[in-house]
Amino acid sequence: MPAVSxxxxxxxxxSSLDVQEEEYVRLLGxxxxxxxxxxxxxxxxxxxxxxxQHGRPWMYARExxxxxxxxxxxxxxxxxxxxxxLRNTLTDxxxxxxxxxxxxxxxxxxxxxxxxxxxxxxxxxxxxxxxxSAVVEHLTTLAGARLCDWAEQxxxxxxxxxxxxxxxWDISEQPRFLDLLKRTRSxxxxxxxxxxxxxxxxxKKTQLAAFGLTRRTDRLQKLTTLVPCxxxxxxxxxxxxxxxxxxxxxxxxxxxxxxxxxxRNARYQTNKKxxxxxxxxxxxxxxxxxxxxxxxFRYDGTTCTNMGRPLTFLYRVKLGPRAEGYPxxxxxxxxxxxxxxxxxxxxxxxxxxxxxxxxxxxxxxxxERLDAVLEWKRIPAGTGCYCEVxxxxxxxxxxxxxIHYALVQRELAEDKEER
Numbered sequence: 083m084p085a086v087s088x089x090x091x092x093x094x095x096x097s098s099l100d101v102q103e104e105e106y107v108r109l110l111g112x113x114x115x116x117x118x119x120x121x122x123x124x125x126x127x128x129x130x131x132x133x134x135q136h137g138r139p140w141m142y143a144r145e146x147x148x149x150x151x152x153x154x155x156x157x158x159x160x161x162x163x164x165x166x167x168l169r170n171t172l173t174d175x176x177x178x179x180x181x182x183x184x185x186x187x188x189x190x191x192x193x194x195x196x197x198x199x200x201x202x203x204x205x206x207x208x209x210x211x212x213x214x215s216a217v218v219e220h221l222t223t224l225a226g227a228r229l230c231d232w233a234e235q236x237x238x239x240x241x242x243x244x245x246x247x248x249x250x251w252d253i254s255e256q257p258r259f260l261d262l263l264k265r266t267r268s269x270x271x272x273x274x275x276x277x278x279x280x281x282x283x284x285x286k287k288t289q290l291a292a293f294g295l296t297r298r299t300d301r302l303q304k305l306t307t308l309v310p311c312x313x314x315x316x317x318x319x320x321x322x323x324x325x326x327x328x329x330x331x332x333x334x335x336x337x338x339x340x341x342x343x344x345x346r347n348a349r350y351q352t353n354k355k356x357x358x359x360x361x362x363x364x365x366x367x368x369x370x371x372x373x374x375x376x377x378x379f380r381y382d383g384t385t386c387t388n389m390g391r392p393l394t395f396l397y398r399v400k401l402g403p404r405a406e407g408y409p410x411x412x413x414x415x416x417x418x419x420x421x422x423x424x425x426x427x428x429x430x431x432x433x434x435x436x437x438x439x440x441x442x443x444x445x446x447x448x449x450e451r452l453d454a455v456l457e458w459k460r461i462p463a464g465t466g467c468y469c470e471v472x473x474x475x476x477x478x479x480x481x482x483x484x485i486h487y488a489l490v491q492r493e494l495a496e497d498k499e500e501r
Contacts, residue, residue, distance in 0.1 A: 090145035093269035099139055099220060106216045111494035122347040125205055129213040138188035139217055140272035141225050145181050161262045165251035168244045175241050177294040181229055182263050185221035186273050187214040187287035204354045214287040222289055229293055241294035253281035259290050343404045345453050346490050352483045361488040373403035379481040383466025385426045393423030397481035407451040415441055429469035441468060446478050455482040
């Protein structure tokens, strides 16, 4: 990377990156200290290798010529921004300048991820998308480390970065930020970048950021919120003022991490796109005070005779607590209230009592952990009716896999909130 000159402007493409696995695993949604295994490890390695061969990361940074701080806004080179949070940070640090930064993972990973999704490969799509996000975070960290190096040699300090879209900085100001960055640059921009009126950038794996600059280094030691080091994962930095806040936990701490109660790297028989849609549209989950989970899944199908009459069945499932691995305690399948489509099924017409007794009696996987559905070998059945055992098993599989998928997503979201 070329050295940062006294005017603090750099523009470069990078040939290699060393994204820390800890950061990648965090963005994938796993708990801190988690070790990837099996299919997740395979996908993570594939995404990293693919990007190493095809990705074109870049960064750009320059110091503003003029910074003015008003009562409720800041002005950078004559362009006004209304972020109160950024204004307060600059004021508290007695900042005299600001450095405008843009970084990007390039369009290559975004385009490849789109192809993987179109090819019905959602796992590859997800891991490559997340890796590109990890690249953007890493590039922002690299830019900050490079600027810290430059500033430290001149008895100055760089403040934590802030970006449009962060709390108290409206994303709608992003077009103004990019226009300022491009309009006043001396170096050529390393990559094609545009922004919509909504503030969305294209390519989307890109970030714009402002780093405050201050000569009052003593202020950073008095106000810890101004120390960027706690948010910076750049390990070899010789100017670190505080430990990285997301540093890996010790072995003892990792042992305390809650054990997985459900397979988060599940390989479903049902297409994940369908599971995502059904979890949103057809499933209701209810957490009970005793730790159990109630689930109701609605299945809409049609009879295979009598001109395809529509029918609706409800699948009610009660799961034990998470600590026990979500064991399946109760199962029930019954026609939805007010629906009579099932009465047109040929098996119902032949022997209604026998069919309904079979539907009521069948409770596949009862007593087992919910993960058991991932190993349950079922015969795919395309019919929407309930006349055959294979057809009924197929629908129970859909219901249980949708519940499993929804619980995995809920756990991942909870872990992200905890961090």
